[in-house]
């Protein structure tokens with residue numbers, strides 16, 4: 001009952017659903033599957049699960065397959081085994097021999113009374129595996145048995161063979177068997193060639209005869225002593241030629257080859273060989289196993305003529321090794337040699353600028369070859385280079401010339417070949433693209449480091465491969481030459497080399513500290529250079545020292561002598577003077593004029609100090625007096641704001657009025673959010689002079 005249910009379930013899933021276990025082990029004999037032969041198996045129908053594929057084991061001598069092939073009602077079912085053999089030789093004879101044992105069992109019958117089972121074997125031969133579709137297969141059905149089974153009362157049937165097998169203890173080798181012997185018909189046997197596949201199918205089919213319902217039917221087959229052999233024939237014949245009959249475009253340096261199925265009397269065959277137009281040449285012979293097949297090679301002593309049809313013949317006087325005539329002589333075939341060919345396009349079509357490159361063209365049978373090229377942008381009519389002499393690449397049809405192209409862009413190249421008959425032909429114009437050299441770029445972020453003395457800062461260096469650059473790049477750090485370095489620094493780059501892959505990026509870290517002994521304020525510039533061979537790129541990083549929060553020396557009482565500037569202040573342009581006309585203390589700073597009494601001249605003066613205030617909004621105040629005895633007075637105090645990239649992001653200006661006495665200025669200034677440092681700058685932009693004293697930044701919240 002369970003078996004029937006399962007069978008019904010399987011039938012519901014699909015008409016041909018089944019499972020199978022199979023093992024294929026072909027026999028090896030002297031003429032059986034030789035080493036390296038391929039054997040496979042499968043089931044032709046129904047589509048069966050054959051995931052238990054067996055490996056090819058020449059040590060054993062049988063193929064065993066087991067199939068459960070259920071069917072129902074008036075359906076028929078069929079299971080089959082396929083194995084394939086690859087022939088090794090050029091022989092035209094193939095014989096398949098096999099002994100096949102088989103067994104059929106049936107689990108249960110329904111209403112049917114009889115079933116007919118037939119067993120067939122098919123030999124499916126194809127004699128040119130390269131073109132299977134164009135050649136019909138050989139199908140040789142061999143009815144083996146045709147058995148009628150009767151239903152046994154109670155719904156359970158057994159074929160009498162089954163009883164027989166039981167008596168024999170179920171040793172498959174004791175099952176009924178049939179010897180199979182198939183010979184490929186003469187009409188096709190000469191078409192077999194080296195490497196052909198000979199597949200063989202063994203098929204077992206069952207038919208319901210009347211009102212049958214049958215479940216869980218098992219088909220079991222064992223194939224043993226199966227092998228494919230080549231049979232040594234007494235007849236000798238030509239099995240093929242090279243060039244083949246009607247072949248065209250045959251190279252003029254070709255040899256002519258003829259294959260025979262067995263040994264021949266070489267002297268008589270050479271004598272029987274003719275070729276027109278007449279060609280002088282020499283014969284040579286090859287033989288190999290198994291068994292002794294023979295090849296004759298006729299090597300012309302000179303190249304054949306271009307574009308000529310040759311007719312070759314082996315006439316009836318050719319004899320085999322036994323002195324008997326060949327069965328397919330006279331044997332004639334024709335072939336046509338290739339015409340003179342112009343040179344091919346040029347390779348390579350992409351080269352790198354400045355790199356010595358070998359350009360190659362194919363120019364069969366050319367006597368000389370040259371290469372002409374045009375630079376990018378130069379029309380083909382003028383400005384060409386060459387033709388350069390090309391050298392033959394010995395043993396090939398190729399020619400080569402070497403050159404270095406130093407201009408990026410699309411070049412054009414064309415080969416020209418001269419032939420023995422005095423003619424010449426040009427090849428196609430080939431576009432050759434000269435690409436830029438592999439390179440890399442480098443950037444630094446940030447490239448401005450604002451640091452308090454003693455503080456350490458870092459910047460990330462990023463390198464990017466360009467034009468497929470790859471390699472290990474050294475990173476070297478040094479002070480920018482010629483830059484007025486104002487700071488004493490300790491700095492390094494880590495790592496000191498990075499490896500770039502094609503199109504990739506790599507990074508390193510630059511770190512710097514302003515030494516405690518350094519000046520309090522000022523600027524220095526360091527350079528990190530990335531070097532790979534002759535290729536190098538660099539980035540500069542500016543280090544600026546600032547004093548935190550408030551203006552220093554705001555009362556201008558401290559002075560440096562060389563150059564004469566108020567301490568902590570930087571004179572960007574012009575001249576300042578230590579004035580004794582002070583608003584407080586002893587000194588103020590005078591912009592313009594060399595002395596206290598000097599009325600100044602038309603000199604632009606800029607004096608500044610970098611600060612990094614703790615608050616965005618502060619009150620800026622100072623005292624000033626000044627005049628322009630010769631015209632309008634122009635002076636101001638500016639606040640300039642800069643972001644991390646040292647880009648100015650805003651400014652505020654407090655104009656100073658002409659005044660012969662000290663005058664107080666005060667203004668609230670608010671920096672943009674992106675500002676990281678302030679530059680407080682006193683500017684005199686006219687004739688005359690200006691004095692400033694007691695400048696102050698003050699406040700913070702809640703102002």
Ligand SMILES: [Ca+2]
Pocket residue numbers: 555556557582583584585586587588693694
């Ligand atoms: Ca002062």
